[in-house]
Amino acid sequence: xxxxxxxxxxxxxxVGVLALVAACSDNGGGxxxxxxxxxxxxxxxxxxxxxxFSAGGPTDTVTRMIAEPMGxxxxxxxxxQNVEGAGGTVGAGEVARADPDGYTVLMxxxxxxxxxxxYANLDYKPLEDxxxxxxxxxxxxxxxxxxxxxxxxxxxxxxxxxxxSDKVTLANAGIGAASHLCGLLFQSAAGVxxxxxxxxxxxxxxxxxxxxxxxxxxxxxxxxSGQITxxxxxxxxxxxxxxxxxxxxxxxxxxxxxxxxxxxxxHGLYVPKGTPQEVVQKLSEALKVAxxxxxxxxxxxxxxxxxxxxxxxxxxxxxxxxxxxxxxxAKIIADAGVKAx
Numbered sequence: 001x002x003x004x005x006x007x008x009x010x011x012x013x014x015v016g017v018l019a020l021v022a023a024c025s026d027n028g029g030g031x032x033x034x035x036x037x038x039x040x041x042x043x044x045x046x047x048x049x050x051x052x053f054s055a056g057g058p059t060d061t062v063t064r065m066i067a068e069p070m071g072x073x074x075x076x077x078x079x080x081q082n083v084e085g086a087g088g089t090v091g092a093g094e095v096a097r098a099d100p101d102g103y104t105v106l107m108x109x110x111x112x113x114x115x116x117x118x119y120a121n122l123d124y125k126p127l128e129d130x131x132x133x134x135x136x137x138x139x140x141x142x143x144x145x146x147x148x149x150x151x152x153x154x155x156x157x158x159x160x161x162x163x164x165s166d167k168v169t170l171a172n173a174g175i176g177a178a179s180h181l182c183g184l185l186f187q188s189a190a191g192v193x194x195x196x197x198x199x200x201x202x203x204x205x206x207x208x209x210x211x212x213x214x215x216x217x218x219x220x221x222x223x224x225s226g227q228i229t230x231x232x233x234x235x236x237x238x239x240x241x242x243x244x245x246x247x248x249x250x251x252x253x254x255x256x257x258x259x260x261x262x263x264x265x266x267h268g269l270y271v272p273k274g275t276p277q278e279v280v281q282k283l284s285e286a287l288k289v290a291x292x293x294x295x296x297x298x299x300x301x302x303x304x305x306x307x308x309x310x311x312x313x314x315x316x317x318x319x320x321x322x323x324x325x326x327x328x329x330a331k332i333i334a335d336a337g338v339k340a341x
Contacts, residue, residue: 042102042279043075050104050106052084053201054203054204056201057173058202064080065296073290087174092270093124101279106269108268113328119176129273131270132269133280142221142239143237145216145217146233149216161192162190167195169197169216170216174198177201178263183217222305237255237261238251238253245301
């Protein structure tokens with residue numbers, strides 16, 4: 001009996017060592033693709049989508065549109081978490097430092113390409129610290145004002161702010177936010193310097209605009225379309241080459257005499273650098289399915305936007321676009337002389 005027990009103990013010990021080696025192998029030891037666990041059975045728990053802006057804002061809206069169909073495709077629940085602050089850099093930084101296992105995903109907008117030029121001490125590098133999943137949508141911006149603001153047309157607005165630059169208030173969602181960038185371009189194109197009023201997100205900024213506490217702002221159609229059609233704000237222009245289908249009566253900035261004020265806000269999904277490529281591809285495929293979902297298409301159309309083509313909902317297209325945008329905005333921000341603390 002004693003010999004049998006010793007043999008059994010030795011066998012059990014050997015099995016334990018083999019199991020440990022196998023576990024290390026399954027967790028990516030020597031694979032070079034990160035330490036996110038066994039990618040083949042991904043996902044096997046809830047996935048968190050981090051939105052680096054306030055709840056109710058345009059980026060949050062887009063994220064919640066695609067979360068359900070993506071989760072359905074992946075076979076997992078997607079939980080949306082808002083981590084706001086510093087123009088989106090707080091939430092982005094948290095995702096950059098998260099475990100590269102595919103369970104923490106970032107939805108960010110154009111601010112990913114402007115942060116390096118705005119923040120001297122940014123604690124992440126967009127191209128180096130993230131894997132790109134794919135582009136999601138490109139949202140037009142609108143120039144809107146409180147409904148009782150005096151200027152009647154976009155041309156009137158430009159003339160008014162030039163004559164009253166020390167009195168007019170221009171709201172935005174904070175330094176580096178899309179509304180801030182659009183506001184910078186407006187001031188540059190109009191040749192004025194206005195009193196800017198930053199908020200912690202476009203949601204509260206638009207609330208104060210509707211309430212008449214500030215004069216005007218730039219904001220995405222995903223946030224303003226409902227307010228415009230309800231007559232709660234005055235719409236002057238859209239910042240795209242062509243009119244927006246859901247807002248056919250709102251002229252473009254080019255039609256209104258300011259062709260150099262053109263900006264749209266693109267969104268994309270990211271995961272931490274080192275996330276296994278198998279996981280990145282699963283997320284990208286789920287994104288394509290979500291963007292082809294008719295309910296998503298219809299929801300986006302009501303808000304003046306549309307999903308990107310499937311060819312852009314890929315890691316390769318996303319990386320190329322981000323690289324180009326980083327270079328473009330570095331020059332614009334340097335010329336504007338804007339820096340965030």
